[in-house]
Structure formats: structure tokens, C-alpha cells
Amino acid sequence: MTPSPSFNSSIPTVTWIGEADGHIRLIDQTRLPGAIEFRDCRNVAEVWEAIKVLRVRGAPAIGVAAALGIIVGLDKNGGPTPIADAVSELSRYLQTSRPTAVNLFWALERMRQKAASISADTPWQDARHLLWQESMIILEEDRHCCHRIGEVGAPLIQNGMGVLTHCNAGGLCASEYGTALGVLFRAQEEGKQFHVYVDETRPLLQGARLTAWELKQRQIATTLICDNMAAAVMRQRRIQLVIVGADRIAANGDTANKIGTYGLAVLARAHGIPMYVAAPASTFDRKLPDGSGIPIEVRDAKEITRVNDVDLAPEGVEAYNPAFDVTPAEFITGIITERGLIQPVDRETIERVLGTVTASQ
């Protein structure tokens, strides 16, 4: 296929093609912005690989892809196992793709619970259809969440503001529209003018490759900077607000997000700049009392030492490549969710805005 080189509000980040015997279609984010290529996943190993190597990335999008991954897994490998067992097995496999974003585990748990709720004497195809419906609901809910997050957060954006963001929390991190960028998109739709500074976000450059591309699509004024320039730009008083997404938020508001977020939070505080996180309720892991329990993925050192297959560093040099860091709640001004703004960020306010913990959380 020859995809259009630009999309409007709806970037087809993760979609389902067909219904019975359908498959997942992803935009391959490792190829952006140079090429817009779609990748079809027709079995669960392809979904696992796509998550692992970041063809699909961003906590909400990973959750959606995993839920749909259960369906391609059932269609490819289904029967004669009881469907609930098949879902559990597929889920255990998909869980091993990446450890930090809790949306992956949340979506798989929802699929397991749905499977467990289906009567054992339901014909396989009927049960599969119910599970497919559940995955479609997860996809639809994610779309809805992102637009609601945009509505909740947009009042924070004021005319003339400079806004700094890190990594990609846009339409490419979710089924569409995004979380942190969803707030900016909504503010733009409300007629506000603002300027976005985008951290390139080493090592995989999601800011340069994905966020700058999304902002350009929407003709939002954008300046790309290297991550180490954020402090200087803050000192120059060009930034009035920092907004990022999240991969996992503990019960007290401690937030794991792309590596570099914690440093930005410290810098934002030092410069008196508010720091917001935008994320759906599914990004909260309320079993964890605080951020110390969040597993941090450490990725291949070659992501740092090689770019485009060229070595940047001397051979054999050790590199440390944590993909995420944890920002303590005290550094976060507010968390923008589809259920409302959590501000101040503490356990009590989280409980008030999100409600009490349910079994699926």
C-alpha cells in the first residue's frame, strides 16, 4: 500500500483489520519520520516483537496492541485448549515483551478476566467473538480517554505559553490523539497559540522522530532541542509549563516515564515551572505504594553507541541504558486523567479523582 504521508487527528497507530480472522495493523514507529510504513501482525510472536523493538510504543498503545495480540494469538493457535487457558498462556507470553508500562499488564488482565467470565460451554467462536469485542472496547476506551484527557488538560495551556515535552505522548503513544500531546491538540482546537519545545529524547529519539512529526502535521509552532538544552531554555524563560506522559504511576503518584523525565522535573522545580503528567487511569498501578517498586527496563547499550548502524562510541565501551526513570510525586504539579485533574499529587487526591481500587487495578 502507498500510505498518505500525513494524517489528521487520527493517526492509525494500532488498528484491527477485518473481524473474524482479522489482524493487527500498526504504523511502524521505528521507521518514522523517514518512512510511513505499516506492519501487519498476524500472530502473537509478531505482536511481541513489535512491542519489544518499539514498532508500537507508548504505554496506552502497548496496552491496546497486547489486547489485540490475544485475538491474533487465539485465531492462529486457538483450540483445543479451553479459551481461558489459551488467553492466560498468550498473556503470559506477551507480558515478557516489556516490563515498565503497566498498561500492558492491565490490558492483558482485562482480557484474562473477560475470558474467565465466559461460560466454559460457550462455543469457541462465540467466546472468541466476545474477547474480540472486549479488545475493541479497550481500543475505543483508549480513544475516548485520550480525548477526555485533552479536555481536562487544555485549560492549563494559555495563549503565548512555551511548553516543553519529552519523548512522545501523542497520537503515536495511544490509539489516537495521545495524552500529553492530546492536551496540546485540544488547546489548539480551542484556538490557543503556544510554542512547543521538544526534547529529542535520546537514545531512540522519539521526540525528534515522532513528536516533532506529529506537531508538524498539526502546524503547531515547534522547536526541537537536545535533551541537555532543556535547562538553558528554562533559564531563558522560554518555558512556562512541562507536560509529559507516563508508563506507570504508583498509588502515591510517583511516576515512571521515559528516561530524562526525572531530570526535567528537578529542573522545572528549580526554575519555578509547573510539571504535569498526562495519563489514563489504566497507567496507575495502585498495588504499588510508591515508585520504588516499578521495574525499570534496561535496554541494549547499542541503542546508545550506534545510530543508523554507525558506531558513535569506541568499540567495547560500556553504556548504561535505562529506558525509564521514576519522578517522585512531590515534583509533579498535577496528573491529568480522563477522570479529572489530580492536583496536588498525593494518595488522597488520586483516590478522590480515580475512585477506590477495583480488582482490575
Place this chain on the structure above:
Amino acid sequence: MTPSPSFNSSIPTVTWIGEADGHIRLIDQTRLPGAIEFRDCRNVAEVWEAIKVLRVRGAPAIGVAAALGIIVGLDKNGGPTPIADAVSELSRYLQTSRPTAVNLFWALERMRQKAASISADTPWQDARHLLWQESMIILEEDRHCCHRIGEVGAPLIQNGMGVLTHCNAGGLCASEYGTALGVLFRAQEEGKQFHVYVDETRPLLQGARLTAWELKQRQIATTLICDNMAAAVMRQRRIQLVIVGADRIAANGDTANKIGTYGLAVLARAHGIPMYVAAPASTFDRKLPDGSGIPIEVRDAKEITRVNDVDLAPEGVEAYNPAFDVTPAEFITGIITERGLIQPVDRETIERVLGTVTASQ
């Protein structure tokens, strides 16, 4: 020539080959660490270009290269102008190569003063020889300064420390040995064991390409990180000291250095980690009362958006690429100079350690 792929204490960063009718030989730092290539500069335009595109970089090395550049300029274009006029003209030209590192202006001013001190009836070749001697003195003084800085700073390094550095302030930033890395080299020579975390230093990756290479040559335990990981590594208590070089230091101690240094200084303070600057006295610009007067070079956006001739960001995205930032003196624990340690960093202590301002400063 087929250069050796490794050097010991003496990396031939900037050298003079021959004497009368000699030329400059540089290690081409844009090609490291993939290739060790030397570049001979036989006219002043080649020296200007080498400074501009960072074949030679680092404040002390730029100063040395500029002083030697005067000599190749005289040899190529000399006469019949009075030699003092020729030196002034060459100096004005070389000054336009890069704006921030004051060592460039300092070295050129020394060459101008030397030229002005030479009696007008001195034969051209004799005058040229006196100027060549002055350039050799600048080179030798730089070597001496770096080793002295190492001696002054080494007591700050303790066994078992984690040390963070940014950009390259090693043998490649000076005629040899370096400033910030000179301190580490000296500590190693004294038998101390420590671990160095190296910021890769976007956009031009001097940390990954040059510092990691120098540390590897000396078998110092090294871990490369992306710039945005420094905060997380500090929070993990892996860093007990930050040490960097400098490009220009104002009379009150405000310090311009590679972009990202200011952010590191804010992060170091937030984590209770001491932050040291290592630089020769020639890096001080004591005419400037504070850092607000330091000109900050803004380089081509393509240094951010392209790596190895591959576009990383969408075409047409604006990028902001300041090469330096200014760290206020209040964030700097001490400045290590060849004349002693300046601590605390304030005007009075600077005057006490460096002496009163002379005409050449």
C-alpha cells in the same frame, strides 16, 4: 602516515611540524573514534576551518591552534606588510572562527602583544622566529598548565568515587593531558580507583566519541550514558563528584561550558553532589563582570537533526542549537586552575588565587 591507534599520556592534539616553513598537525577530532586521522594546516584558512568545524576543539586547544595559526599565516602570506600589522590582520580573521572560548582571543592577543614588542627594524625572519617562539611557549605553557591542574585537582578524587563528566575536557581539548580529565588522569597515576560516567553530549557527541575513547586508552572504568540519564544516575547515588571543563569564566566565576553543563550543575546541587570546573587561567575573561556578557555560539540546526548524513527529524522542523550555556558561580563548588583551587567561587577568591588582572587578561 599510519598513526598508531592508541596514545598514552600524550595525544598529539595540536603540534607543530618543522620549524621555519613548518606547519600545524592536528588530530581530526571529527573523525574520532572511528578513524585516527591527522590533518596538516599549511595556511590560515585551513586553521580557521579546522576550528570552525571542530577538527580541533576545546578551549585550550583552540587557543594553541590559533597561536600556531598566526605562524602559518605569516609563512604563507607574510610581507611586505609590517609583521605587527600582518599578525593583527591574521588575528582578526582567526577571531571570527568561534565566539565563546576566550582562549582563542587570549592566545591571539598574546601574539599581537608579542608582535607589537618587536622592534620595527627587526628583519622579517627574525621577527617571525620570535613569534614562532612565542607560539611554542603558549603550547608548552598549556601542557604545563594541564599537568598542574591535574596535581591541584587530584586530591578531590577519592577511592571508590563515581565521577560524572560532560563533553570532552581531556587530552583532546588541550595540547595534551586535559583539564577535567587531567585531574582524573593524575588521580589514576596516584593509584586511585574510581568510575567515570560520561555524558554522550549531544549533538556532537564529544563525550561518546572523545572522552570515552580517552578513558578507554587509559583503562579507566567508564560507563557511557545519554545526557538525559545523568539525573537518574545521580539519584541512584552512583555519582559523588561532577567535573567539567570551561570555555570562558567571568570575573565572578560564572562559567560558560558545553551546553548541558548548567543543567548538570542544577541537578548536582539538588542531589548534594559537588560540581567542579577545571580550567587554566587563560580561560578567565576578567573584563566581564559576570556570565551575562559571554557570547554563546548558536550552531547549525542540522547538527541536531542529522547524524551521519541521515535525517533524524522531519524535514523542515526548527531546531535550536546553542553550543554552550552559562552556569552561575553559585552552582560551582570550586574551579581547579594551574595556580590553585578557587573555592568558594567568587570574585575575591578568584583574585586571590589568580592575582590581579594584567593587561593581557
